[in-house]
Amino acid sequence: MNAIKIALTELYGLFVDDGSLAIGTLAWVAFILLLLPRLHLPHIAQGIVFFAGLAAILVENVYRSARK
């Protein structure tokens, strides 16, 4: 049982290091998947908006971590 718990913790650690970064990333992905198709943006703009949000989340998280 303990081995399974350790394995699951290690597996979780592969994807999540800083909780706020993971939550921010998932929230942005969910927003893009649910709302972007309803905004009727041109195809090229969809990818740019998606990327820009993720880049902003990364930069904000790094800056906040550096300030701690």
Place this chain on the structure above:
Amino acid sequence: MNWAHIGPALLASFLASLVEFVEALTIVLAVGVVRGWRSAIAGTLGGVLLLTLLVLLFGPALQRIPLHSLQLVIGVLLLLFGIRWLRKAVLRAGGKLSLHDEAKIFEREKNKLSGQTAQKSALDSIAVATTFKAVTLEGLEVVFIVIATSAGGMLLPAVYGASAAGLLVILLGMVVHKPLTRVPENTLKYVVGVILTAFGTFWIGEGAGMHWPGSDIALLALGAGYLLASWAGVYLTRKALQTPPPSQTKQPAG
């Protein structure tokens, strides 16, 4: 199929797997030097066996999942995996986190194991468990990288990339018998973080039905975009470290 098509998957798989293999090799070498090669190799083989079983068990199931759903799920996992690496690489490059040093890890692992008494049986259980855990965990990351970078039907290039990285690290390990400190691991992790994040973004877009301009070529633009964003992150980290936190600049009340 040409290099422009298979190149990104092959290169991403090779570089990302290289980092994981170097990490596993560092621990296996430390265990081998301190506790003996027999136990180190036994643990390694056990890890490889478990990984092979996992791939054989779950690999075929992946082919039954519809492509768009697979791209979406793999894309999300890859994005979380990549952005986590990129964040750490940026904080390291900016001076907030200490650099990852294989020589230090090698020494730490060696010292940790030297302090424990070796068993008199043929196999040393601590050594076997340590290498088994290292190989299984780092190997799982390699398996995930291969699955992720092959999400667009690029399984063979991704497998070749990871296999080449594995062979290279094993050969170098056999020759040098020391941690591969000359591999610029931090730079590699930075580059791999950018590549994996770009792949994750791309696959989520594909899974969601977005039309990337230039199709696969958009991966290069995404990589360039994340590189620029990470440079901004490095700049801001350095700037933040030069400025004292707000709590220290406040004047005492009264």
